Amino acid sequence: MMIRRLKDDLVKNKAIYIMLLPVVAYYIIFKYAPMSGAVIAFKDFSPGKGIWHSPWVGLDNFKDFFESYYFWRIIRNTLLISFYDLVFGFPAPIILALLINEVRLATFKRFVQTVSYLPHFISTVVICGFIVEFTSTGGIINSIISFFGGTRSALLGDAGNFRTIYVSSQIWQEIGWSSIIYLAALSGINPELYEAAKIDGAGRWKQTLNVTLPGITSIIVILLILKTGSLLDVGFEKIILLYSPMTYETADVISSFVYRMGIGANDYSFTTAVGLFQSIINFVLLFSANSLSRRLSGNKIW
């Protein structure tokens, strides 16, 4: 029955299915094949033998990871960077959107928006170039520090500063771009609600609290769910450009560890296991955050 209907549909929408052929091929080859390739996490893979002929080792690679000297270090670094990014980086664009929304002068509003989106389009390499220059001993950040009576030092080489530098530069680069989605939601709030609030005697602050914020709550919750699903996902591009053996102690995260041990040291099976661990935890977190939110607030991503 199903198959019969499918056959009819294949004939009826032949052109659509032909169009989808390269698309499906793309997803199978470049997305699903690597997912099944992740079985090497349970094997002792060597490129010479290939996936099939490499011996199974069960959960050994995972056990090695959990027992390794680096396990707690990279978990701690990943979670701390994510946590700081959540605490400071998540509210920042919401606050910016609320402030931009209060601007009455259209040209000034457009100017602030245009300027604040710009860094999003600058390459990671160039952003890291900025960071390297500005945190150097003669750089501008050190000038500010010495102006307030501190002493100049090579900031990026000091493990104690790495997370601060990483998270604050991340906020600098993305605050404007991330605010767009909130501005879109703000522009969708019914103006009559503001009128009604004004009649009830609400000032600007009360209006923000009772009309504006509720108007963007659902988008905030959805973005928060997505953020929860990437708690272990600190991107490695910026990390591997900025860190050095001197700062591994605070800078090395799961993804940079996978890169260094996998690509650098060819430890393929072990690092695939580490990557798989990360993907699975993220997926579980996303799933739980989504069902929690669906139950509590009705907001959900699926």
Place this chain on the structure above:
Amino acid sequence: MRLSLPERAFSVFNGLLLMLLAVGTLYPFYHVLMASFSDSKQLIAHSGVLLRPLGFQLDAYQAVLDNPNILNGYRNTIVIVVTGTLINLIMTTVAAYALSRTFMLKNTLLMMIVFTMFFSGGLIPNFLLVNNFLHMGGTYWALILPSAINSWNLIVMITSMRSIPESLIESARMDGAGEFRVLLRIVVPLSMPVISVMLLYYGVAHWNSWFQALLYLRDRETFPLQLILREILIFKNTESMSIGAGVGDQEAIGESIRYATIMVATLPILLVYPFLQKYFVKGVMVGAIKE
């Protein structure tokens, strides 16, 4: 409308705060621009805010433009951006059109696509696939094909295409147009705004990408600009550009060369940005509101 005193005070404070943010965002670019025109020795001796170039010179730009690595990198990047973006646009447009129609397997396929946005095999299996199984290592295909479709962009485009009135498509079909004709003659022309947004997103992504090149390319001659930039900005390797200068001067010249390199590599984006910025914002809005 008359504002009360606290409200006026807030407006002024808000304006100042946003102005400060704008200055904080633009200053690094301004600093780099001024430093790139500055005399290296004065630049090294100076620390703090730079409001104007310290002694005007264009030697750093001369050195950058004379550097074969940078010119070569520029050329390679342009090849990758043009080919990559073209493939991205064709794949995404065709996929979005097909997935905005009604057919039986549609929801299954959409689920398959959405799943990949939240779960992936990870860096190493991807690397082994492209490098060891598809043997794309050393070619630009390794930088282009694995990212032929960005699923977020695809979803934005599907949402936008759904808003095209069905009656337009029906009437074209009445005139005997098949799916391919409808796509080319009706849907693509009506989707130009979202297609131009995609052009920008994909184009900028290819321009800025460096990690895939680091993974897959081996021959220096084929390196894109960002990989050359990484050597100059992060590893501070500017020796090839300051050959001929005395030993002590090499380091000095390197200083302004690094700034000039940032300018040369970022200029194309800085130049097109003001003109195109309203389009990308629209693209995000389309995705955000319809979601």
